[in-house]
Amino acid sequence: MGILADRESRLLIDGELVAGSGGTFQTINPATEEVLGVAADASTDDMGRAIEAARRAFDETEWSTDTELRVRGIRQLQQAMRDRAEELRELAISEVGAPRMLTSMAQLEGPVEDLTFCADTAEGYQWTTDLGIAEPMGIKTRRTIAREAIGVVGAITPWNFPNQINLAKLGPALAAGNTVVLKPAPDTPWSAAILGELILEHTDIPAGVVNIVTSSDHGVGALLSKDPRVDMVSFTGSTNTGRAVMADGAPTLKKVFLELGGKxxxxxxxxxxxxxxxxxxxxxxxxxxxxxxxxxxxxxxxxxxxxxxxxxxxxxxxxxxxxxxxxxxxxxxxxxxxxxxxxxxxxxxxxxxxxxxxxxxxxxxxxxxxxxxxxxxxxxxxxxxxxxxxxxxxxxxxxxxxxxxxxxxxxxxxxxxxxxxxxxxxxxxxxxxxxxxxxxxxxxxxxxxxxxSADMPFGGYKQSGLGREMGLAGFEEYLEIKAIATAV
CATH class of the missing domain: 3.40.309.10 (Aldehyde Dehydrogenase; Chain A, domain 2)
Known part of the structure; x- marks a missing residue:
């Protein structure tokens, strides 16, 4: 059945497609004002379950250390999106109001192909660096720098380029070894929800690694910034909302990536x-x-x-x-x-x-x-x-x-x-x-x-945000650096 034929989407939580506790909400065609269908309307309880699933998948599975599995899962998602490209194109045109010509660029095909960069980067990345032996404080020591996943990433995305921004967060976050809870904008829930279906049906990505929570309530997404089980929030949207995300994340001192407004x-x-x-x-x-x-x-x-x-x-x-x-x-x-x-x-x-x-x-x-x-x-x-x-x-x-x-x-x-x-x-x-x-x-x-371009970092100065998305810099936003010193 085609993507637009169902006219209803579900949440992806812990490897299952489930209804939202809040019922459903409508998604509208902005070119015609017609109701396209409905999306699952998540509650705060649904978001809590998604966060718990992501936490458990990171802490208790081999996802963060199995690079081959991560690369395979990303490439499988990419191929599934290629195979459903025409349906995804119609979805972007109908739900986003994206001009058809742009779906061959940044509204669809470009972001799908950008997943190659994410997979290739993980596959060839130097996860550890040997700094050799030195004698700090007179103690002979081998020094190693390890780069590893941050943990649970909360990704909050806007409605203007949903395919591009959803994948620009999911791709590098997963490639780096993180688990993810994705909260898309209420205006474009289907563009995110379809990713959950494709991940579940066409990839080896384990349950709980990716969770997708659609909701008409912006407060549901705000839980990602506040919850101590979330290690990082990656947000794209308005500068005013970015300030709120940063403030909500402050009590737990989680890492906050912000891609905000411009003039x-x-x-x-x-x-x-x-x-x-x-x-x-x-x-x-x-x-x-x-x-x-x-x-x-x-x-x-x-x-x-x-x-x-x-x-x-x-x-x-x-x-x-x-x-x-x-x-x-x-x-x-x-x-x-x-x-x-x-x-x-x-x-x-x-x-x-x-x-x-x-x-x-x-x-x-x-x-x-x-x-x-x-x-x-x-x-x-x-x-x-x-x-x-x-x-x-x-x-x-x-x-x-x-x-x-x-x-x-x-x-x-x-x-x-x-x-x-x-x-x-x-x-x-x-x-x-x-x-x-x-x-x-x-x-x-x-x-x-x-x-x-997939290999070029994107982000801004001043109140346009913190950090960079895409490119090697964007991949490394999702990594921690660990210094290991071993006496020899």
Whole structure:
């Protein structure tokens, strides 16, 4: 039976698919507002059982020390997802509102293939390092550094790129030898729940190693931060929620990984192809309705060419009409929910209240009476102090800001509580590299370069988070370091 045919999902707890103690809750198609089906609604008791299962699987099985088993399990999950790719694609389009074209990239196929990096890394990793013999304090000693799993990982994930983020946590956490309790966002429960079915039916991953708990109650996920049986929390989401996760984890001093918000800047220097750069900026800001934490939503352009830049960005954005995510040519689909659409509209209203003008867009598309759509919008006439330039909107909204030279462009880019990503465009590669080096961000795109890759670390500075996801750095987030000294 197909993934969408069942229209009901269950929890995975201790190797069994079970109903939620809280009954079920609906999942909605954001493009049509239709009810797709229901997901199991977990209670705090269900979460407690999932945590206990993960704790027992880590403490009492060979999972953390059997690298071959871990590698095999990850590769089996990857193959199962490849085999069900078309059904998973339809799920992402229907539940997430992901444009079909993006499912061949970061919305599905990319993350599935990234599991190869996780398995290969575990298979070839140097788990112990021999530092040789020395005589600290006059005692002849062989020193060894061992790297081992942290323990039970609580993974809390958002709704915007659920396949990518679920797998970016599960893959390295499992490869490193941890057990996991995954709590996905209530808006996209099926994208996580299907992983439980595939793990149970198609892999040798032992019971309790992976537990997947869907719930309409955000408080259920908060238990992962508070429970002393959980050794680490890996969270992706808003900065405000990240603060709460960090505070909840403080009493037990558990490790907390945070991948949070962004308000990234796209810097166009005065020697760049202005029209081309502004068009790319507008295209990027419209992709998946702007629902990406690293999307560059501040377009910072030379003041002398400001009007020209606004016109170029608006020309591109106006052509990217919100569309059915099922259509192969759609770039900008719906936002995830009515609540999110209303939130974005509030930001647009604030822009006009502060004196800004819409070069295109500005609200709901007139030709769509169903679905949670917002027009791709270019805001002009504001500086970097405006609300829409300071806060993460998570919609297809681009604010154009004038700069007065390279130093001013860098100042504007860094004048943000966030530091997740950035872009620099210049005809002079050395000049662009110099600007990139000055940006206080975790990833930089120079002249259209792509940093998204399984072997590249992703994360931010300042209030954009703590730690790195993906790459070797992301794998090692899930490891402890043990120093062993043996007298000889």
């Amino acid at each position: 990234s800047a796209f810097l166009v220097l005065d020697d760049a192809d202005l029209a081309g750069a502004c068009s790319m900026s507008a295209f990027t800001a419209s992709m998946h309705a702007g629902q990406g934490c690293a999307i560059t939503t501040r377009l910072v352009v030379p003041r002398a060419r400001y009007d020209e830049a606004v016109e170029a960005a608006a020309a591109t954005m106006a052509g990217l009409r919100p569309g059915d995510p099922n259509d192969s040519g759609t770039i900008c689909g719906p936002v995830i929910s009515e609540r999110q659409r209303d939130r974005i509209q509030g930001y647009l209203d604030s822009a006009t209240a502060e004196g800004g003008k819409f070069a295109c867009g500005g609200g709901r598309p007139a030709d769509r009476d169903k679905g949670f759509f917002i027009e791709p919008t270019v805001i002009a006439g504001l500086d970097n102090n405006a609300k829409v330039a300071r806060e993460e909107i998570f919609g297809p909204v681009l604010t154009v800001i004038a700069h007065d030279g390279d130093d001013d462009a860098v100042r504007i880019a860094n004048d943000s509580p966030y530091g997740l990503s950035g872009t620099v465009f210049s005809a002079d590669e050395e000049r662009a590299a110099g600007i990139a080096a000055r940006l206080r961000v975790g990833t930089v795109n120079v002249n259209g370069g792509v940093w998204y």
